[in-house]
Amino acid sequence: MASSLRIGGLASGMDIDSMVKELMKAERMRLDSLTRKRQILQWQREDYRTINNILRSFRDTVFNMKLQGTFLTRRADSNNESVVKVTAGGSAVDGIYEVKVTQMARGAYLTGGQIGSEENPIDPTRSIASQLELSGEKKLVISGPDGTKKTFTINTDTASINDLVNRINTGLDDNGKTWGVRASYDAVNRRFFLMTKDTGVNQTIEIEDGELAEALKLTGDGVVYSPGQDAKYKLNGVDLTAPSNKVLINGLTLELKGESDIPITVTVSRDTDSIFNVIKGFVEKYNETIDAINKEYYEERYKDYQPLTDAMREELSDKQEEQWEEKARSGMLRFDSMLGSTLNKFRNTMISSIDGIISTEGYNNLSKIGINTASYQERGKLVIDETKLKEAIQKDPDGVMSFFTKSGDTYNEKGLAGRLYDDVTGAINSFITKAGSSDSLVDDSQVGKQIRNIDKSIDTMNEHLQKMEDRYWRQFTAMEKAINQLNQQSAWLAMMFGGM
Incomplete structure (x- = not known):
């Protein structure tokens, strides 16, 4: 201390x-x-x-x-990528394959009848009740693929068609499962369009009868429904089906792009590139x-440039300090x-x-x-x-x-x-x-x-230096006190002799 x-x-x-x-x-x-x-x-x-x-x-x-x-990567080339695009996995076998696409997979589609008229088209941003013969809360029940069902309760006095579309396209079904139906409204054609998110024969859409469904022409006459269907294709003459247009088979990933009357040639080989x-x-x-x-x-190690001490830093400009440390830091290994x-x-x-x-x-x-x-x-x-x-x-x-x-x-x-x-x-x-x-x-x-041992030595050395500095100050302080006493005595003697 x-x-x-x-x-x-x-x-x-x-x-x-x-x-x-x-x-x-x-x-x-x-x-x-x-x-x-x-x-x-x-x-x-x-x-x-x-x-x-x-x-x-x-x-x-x-x-x-x-x-x-890493070395077994394969490349696959299709002679008509507008019909079949192909990529090969590591398990694909080198060779030439023939692929013929006879039917593309698709989802289920439901197209509603026309609502409104050319003279009085429906504005999808205005409330439904202000344009159709509805009022108050109404329900729209849609059944999607795999038995999923979603019930939409909306206030037709305040909700617009755009609001309903957004509701359909978000969230989960009534049972908390992923919802598989998407909706859109075409103001030019004045129709609702519903479609399944995925493709395949199991994709379905059903609309329950109700006031809102009838008003939006999603049931009754004028509704066009297309069920989902699987992709149908031939691989080396074998008839195959798939619920998606992206097919994984025999180490190959086939992306079916379109139908063709003639087989597409796919060549698989080691990807040397x-x-x-x-x-x-x-x-x-x-x-x-x-x-x-x-x-x-x-x-290079510059031994003349040692790490700067605090005292040395005080004597250098920022630029000089940076240049010095660059030399001191060099060649550590x-x-x-x-x-x-x-x-x-x-x-x-x-x-x-x-x-x-x-x-x-x-x-x-x-x-x-x-x-x-x-x-x-x-x-x-x-x-x-x-x-x-x-x-x-x-x-x-x-x-x-x-x-x-x-x-x-x-x-x-x-x-x-x-x-x-x-x-x-x-x-x-x-x-x-x-x-x-x-x-x-x-x-x-x-x-x-080593660093921790040096830290201990530094702590010990700091304590030692502090004690030494205190000792020096005590010695000089004692000297100052002694000189001060001598000065006081000298002044007193001078005063005494001066008064005689």
């Missing part, structure tokens, strides 16, 4: 405050050293965690490369990751052994050969499919011969897949993606042990422990 009484040179005429600050400056050097060391550790921890986040992102890419599904793009994306992500690690590993080990591990994995690959072309390393290590100056990056890679995929797509996805119990038995996934996971775990994780609330890492 600071001394409550400090006398700053009133008797001696000395600048006690400045003298104490100068005395403490030397003592604070040890504290500044601890503070700088703590700041460097914090910067290192941030850089480790930044690299760790980059590795986590890269690991997601590597994980996808372990999956056979997709495989090429996946591998290219993987290489780009690898190079991006290597580049980030290399940047930290080789970043220069030639770091963990980064170096990670880089070497990755490079060795990428140039290794994989035994036991099932490949007609002998694709057991990256160079054989057109991927090589770039020049020395690129520090481990990869470069793709796109022509050679595309040829490799065309010749032996299964061999390329096996090279990346081969599974095994041991590291050496695994394919390239499996090995690299283990490498990245090992590096991530090492960095977490060293510097913790940014998404963890508790930092029990090596660097975290």
